Amino acid sequence: MNFEYDDEHEAFRRELREWLAENLPAGWRDGEREMLEGDEREQFLRDWQRTLYDGGWAGVHWPEEYGGRGASLIEQTIYREEMARANAPPQINVIGINFVGPTLVAAGTEAQKERFVPNILSGEEIWCQGYSEPDAGSDIASLTTRAEKQGDQWVINGQKIWTSYAQYADWCFLVARTDDSGLKHEGITTLLVDIDQEGVSMDPIHQASDEEGFNQVYFDDAVTSADNIVGEVGRGWEVVMTLSAFEHSTTTIFSIEQNYLDLLEYCRTETRAGEPLIEDARVRRKLADLDARVQAAKVSHYRNVSERSETGTPGPEGSMDLVVADELRNDLTNVAMDVLGPETALWEDGPNDGRLADDYLGSYGSWIAAGTGDIQRNIIGERVLGLPKDDKSQESHRT
Ligand SMILES: Cc1cc2nc3c(=O)[nH]c(=O)nc-3n(C[C@H](O)[C@H](O)[C@H](O)COP(=O)(O)OP(=O)(O)OC[C@H]3O[C@@H](n4cnc5c(N)ncnc54)[C@H](O)[C@@H]3O)c2cc1C
Known part of the structure; x- marks a missing residue:
């Protein structure tokens, strides 16, 4: 097996690295990652989304005909590696760009592609995903949000929960029940809903990290046009599965590796009783274990990418990456909390600008x-x- 990238791939990496060196927001190039709050944070993230778009780096995996780079799976891997290495800010339209856009390209009508896809890529319209409900998460087919046809529009009533980015979003990719006469996974329909309307309201959910990243979203006679149904009425399950396949194919292993490297650097430079932390045998053992697991997770991801390159579609291997990465992230941040000790409580005034503490809670x-x-x-x-x-x-x- 060849683990080297070829010249063409290295040229792609160099181009992205050079672009990042010039375009990362002020301060971020030197590792000073100022995370603003409230409206300022939203504006900062929207500006970054626009910068990525203008540079042609917002949707590298999108087909060229829809404004993407048509990047190969290997180039997409390099993209993730480099974004993590540079500690680049997150994309505010991550749901639109990674899940909704590709799903519309695969299953939307020509009119939907024309209307929605360009604005997703440019970040002019931010998207959220309205799947989960208070009594329907893993078992989404138990959902009770209803959509009823009235004239040439659909009227929606019900409640969604854990809806990430809804506070910023213009549109929601919503799953609703339109018929309950058949089996549980029949009679489900996917709709595109403008959430900036009177019939939609939301409450943020306050998290342990002090963020309000997701929301409860209420639909109270909200409306959407019949043109905004994706796929066929009552056969939304297939569309739900299409979006889920894209959702399972994203990995966070490279940002986990970056966290590991941050922790390693902390252990090299911080001292306890006059000795660098890394000289402590217990710390070294934990770091060695994490190092081996990071490398193994990366190799496993590369193998999955190779397999996907052959089939051309996201497959069940993405679930392996998700399980490995999520457990590793949790174990890594638990070790980090042990090593950092009481300084963790200083939050952003503590080591690593509080990033490891944030990541611990997020894991x-x-x-x-x-x-x-x-x-x-x-x-x-x-x-x-x-x-x-x-x-x-x-x-x-x-x-
Ligand atoms: C950070 C974050 C962001 C999210 N963002 C969104 C979003 O943007 N949009 C959205 O729609 N949802 C979102 N969610 C919701 C998420 O998809 C659900 O929380 C998840 O699918 C689990 O559903 P649940 O919380 O109802 O738990 P449940 O499904 O009730 O599960 C409870 C427990 O039972 C286990 N379990 C359930 N079914 C099975 C089974 N068949 N086999 C074995 N074990 C099982 C689960 O593993 C879990 O341990 C988000 C959640 C989080 C934490």
Whole structure:
């Protein structure tokens, strides 16, 4: 197996590295990552989204005909490596660019592609994903939000929860029940809904990290036009699965590696009782264990990318990356909390500008988002290892 990148790929990496060196927001180039709050934070993230778009780096994986770079899977891997290495700010339209846009390209009408896809890429319209409900998460087919046809529009009533980015979003990719006469996963429809309307309201959910990254979203006679149905009425399950496949194919392993390198640097430079932390045998053992797991997770990801290059579509291997990365992230940040000790409580005034502390708290949610670790294990069991289906998982949208 050849682990080297060829010249063409290295040229892609150089181009991105040079662009990042010139275009990362002020301060971020030197590792000073000022995270603003409230409206300022939103504006900062919108500006960064626009900068990426103007530079042609917003949707590298999108086909060229839709304004992307048509980047190969290997180039997409290099893109993730470099963005993590540069500690670049996150994309505010991550749901639009990684999940909704590719789903519309695959399953939308020509009119939907023309209307929505360019504004997703440019970040002019931010998207959120309205799947989960208070009683429907892993088992999304239990959803109770309803959409009813009235004239040439659909009227929506119900509640979604854990809706990330809804506070910034203009549009929601919504799953609703349109018919309950058949089996549970039948009679489900996917709709594109403008959430800046009277019938939509929301409450932010306050997290342990002090952020309000997701929301409860209420639909109270909200409306959308019949043109905004994706796929066929009552056959939204197929569209739900298409979007979920894109959702499972993103990995965070490179930002986890960056966190590991930050922790390593901290242990090299911080002293306890006059000795660098890294000289402590217990710390060294933990770091060695994490180092081996980071390298193994990367190699496993590269193998999955190679397999996907052959099939051309996201497959169940993405679930392996998700399980490995989420557990590693949680273990890594737990070690970091041990090593940093009471200084963690200083938050952004503490070591590493509080990034490891933030990541520690966030790591518990990562295990749940995009389908929990249990659901990913079901996918691996059934679709990678060929084990028999478990009754419960047959009902789950995540599988
Ligand atoms: C950070 C974060 C961001 C999120 N963003 C969004 C978003 O933008 N949009 C959105 O729609 N949702 C979002 N979610 C919601 C997320 O998709 C759900 O929380 C997740 O699917 C689990 O659903 P649940 O919380 O209802 O838990 P449940 O489904 O009730 O699960 C409870 C427990 O039972 C286990 N379990 C359930 N079914 C099975 C099974 N078949 N086999 C084995 N174990 C099982 C689960 O693993 C879990 O441990 C987000 C969640 C988080 C944490």
